[in-house]
Amino acid sequence: MTVYQAPLEEIRFALGVSRCMNDQAAASNFEADEVDAILLQCSKLAERVFSPLNALGDREGCRFENVVVTTPPGFKDAYSIFAKAGWNGLGLPARLAGQAMPFAVAISISEMLNSANLSLAMGLMPTPGAIELIDRFGSERQKQIYLPRLISGEWTVTMALTEPQAGSDLGAIATRAYVEEGSLFIKGRKSLITWGEHDLTENIVHLVLARSPSGAPGVKGLSLYLVPKLRLEGGSNDVKCIGIEKKIGLKSSPTASLVFGENGGATAELLGKENGGLEQMFILLNQARLRVAAFALGSAERARQAAVGYAAVRVQGRDAQGKPTVIANHPDVRRMLTSMEARTEAIRFLIAYAASFVDGAHASLAETKVRLEILTPIVKAWCTETGFDVASTGVQIFGGLGYSEECEASQYFREARVHMIYEGTTGVQANDLIFRKIRLDGGCGARKLFSSIETSLMSESSVDDPGLLFVREKICASLALLKELTDSIVVQNGARLARLRANGAHYLMFSGTVLACWLTWLAATRATASDTRVADEFSRRKRKNARFLAAQYLAPAAALAESALSSRMFDLCEAGEIE
Structure with missing residues (x-):
């Protein structure tokens, strides 16, 4: 297994290039020394805490037994180190006890954690977006209850959109909210929910997209609800995990099927206005799509490092002088290595460029918002398609060994395949x-x-x-x-x-x-x-x-x-x- 090394020089350079191309980014609070310190600290977390668990997680996966999901050894401790160090607050404003770093810096942090241990990093992805939604649309009571616990990492969060019969067709969502004796409940089933059940934290907050009590058919009748795994006043909230998917990759990232309200109804809270769920979810999804592109970057960079390391030591064939040589000296392998490097680099530039517009869009700068809206689907799709192809090229460089489950290239290839599906x-x-x-x-x-x-x-x-x-x-x-x-x-x-x-x-x-x-x-x-x-x-x-x-x-x-x-x-x- 190749030892992951965070490409700090490349990340710093990409941030600088993106900043040069965006006046808003150049004007943001972007102190180079402070950013360098943050990148360095995250590289240590990625290399020393997340990465050593990567192969183990792929080998052992998560266990599901009696509605309980158990993550591989070390995962809970790694998450605790991440949370206690305050990484959730990196891109949050100071009023939320955050460090107010630009989104481009926050997503660069994601790259390193994704490369080090993609399965674990996937569970971290929804939290910043959920914090933004609750901060923008939540009541004062909801902000006081949920925000401190999500920011500190005491609780995690999921995006509970998908249903077995609906898939990407949100208009076909059947999960419904209803009122009984003055209380709001949710009843229905959600599938393919990333980190929908786990043992990293005691409580999990599900952002559930469901039909309003009097909601119209189609997407116009959908609202967004906060449904915690445990009731705020204590005890189970009738949210049950009925299984986790047996996937070809990301085996230590539990993808859960959840049943809400099987035994009387899961207590829920409306977030924002009724029937405004789709608008709110798109705010979350647009940011999530850039973060999925960063998943692809993590897969590509890890696959590239593995291929470079293997090609430098694998002796096969002879050079022009007839002497045994490593495969890195073969012209076709050099071409493949260059293609992996050039495309991984391009993915990093694209993500950094798009991310540089996020803060301006949040500030309601019209032209910046339009630019980000154009870039987001391009970046999400191009980066994930390209990242998978980079990982596939990595398997090719390893040759027959690359097609073996014993080879790390196989893991990166299997994991990269879902990025093209995830979030659209x-x-x-x-x-x-x-x-x-x-x-x-x-x-x-x-x-x-x-x-x-x-x-x-x-x-x-x-x-x-x-x-x-x-x-x-x-x-x-x-x-x-x-x-x-x-x-x-x-x-x-x-x-x-x-x-x-x-x-x-x-x-x-x-x-x-x-x-x-x-x-x-x-x-x-x-x-x-x-x-x-x-x-x-x-x-x-x-x-x-x-x-x-x-x-x-x-x-x-x-x-x-x-x-x-x-x-x-x-x-x-x-x-x-x-x-």
Whole structure:
């Protein structure tokens, strides 16, 4: 098992690049020395506390017996160390006893914990969003009861949305709230609830999306409820775990099926206004989607480190002089290692860039909010698809050993697969991007994003490196095609909309590839600049990765998007020449 090492230099650099591209981020409370200290402390937590439990957790998993879930040895202590150190409060405002760090810093912390032990880190993900929801929509009484316990980590929280018969169709939710003798209760069943039952804390607060007592059919009749596992006045709250999933990965992250109200009703509290549940959940989901992208980054980085370590010691074949050599010297393995490094780096840049807009969006800055809304589905889908492919490449580098359960590459591959499903599949993200974002405002928000990329590409007049000039040329050509496809998407109607829904994922992935290549190019130009003060080797790797990404991935993504979405394709479909 490779010993995880937090890539602190890479994380610091990504934060700096994202800050340069966002005036709001540059103006935020972002003290470099303070951030460096926080990153260093988290790296110690990740490397010394979380990581040693990773392989053990995958091997032993969680146990379910008599409605009780037991996590692997060491998990409870690791969580206690995390909570007592105050990590839940990193991104919270000072009035909530937080450290008020920008969201980009908070999500960088997540990367390290995700890489170190993804199963354990998944249980931490919903808490910051839940704290924000209760702070914004909760009554004073709810704030006094729930916020201190969630911030301290005394209680954990879940997002209880999914139901067996509904899946992603929230309008089909059947769990219902009802009033009896003046008290509010919840009755129904939820499935696939991450960390829905565990032994890390005594109490678990379930954020339950359910139909209001007089709620209309569909999504308009949904409200959000606080349903603790234990009643506030003491005793069980009729929330029962009936089993945990036997998954191909993330075996020490219990995914529970929960029954509410089987024996008389689970006591609940309405959060915010009645029938406003969907609006509130989307606030939580949008942040969660960026955090899932960070899950993918954790998987990719861990898989990359493992592949690099193995390729450096695995002797197989001979070099040009006929001497035995490690596989890292074989050209095809070098290509795969470069692809893993370049794409992992691109994922990190994309997440940092999107995260830099979160604080401005919270401050109700209209243009910042629109930019974040455009970026979120792209970042979630592109990063998770790419992260899984990076983990898959890691298995390839390990060869036959990589396909064995005894190999760490197998674990990272299995764990990375769920990211593309979690919090909305790639198809769901594509439909969100195209129909709820781009078409809804006539493509205005997307055009402003493209314009900012174009301005950035043209403003770096000092670029004289031939390789970076090549990359800029490639990005400019791809950006022109992306703008053309976006304009086409805005005007599609009738039967073509079904084709758009079927092929929207290709457009999203092309958009993500253009953004990734731009940010990687920008990073390379900043690393090359004389005043950046980065080591020559670091700068060289940044230029290499920018060239590799543009040369290897822009053209295939562009070809797929164009073939799926161009006017010519639609014309052929309507003429019946292709299906």
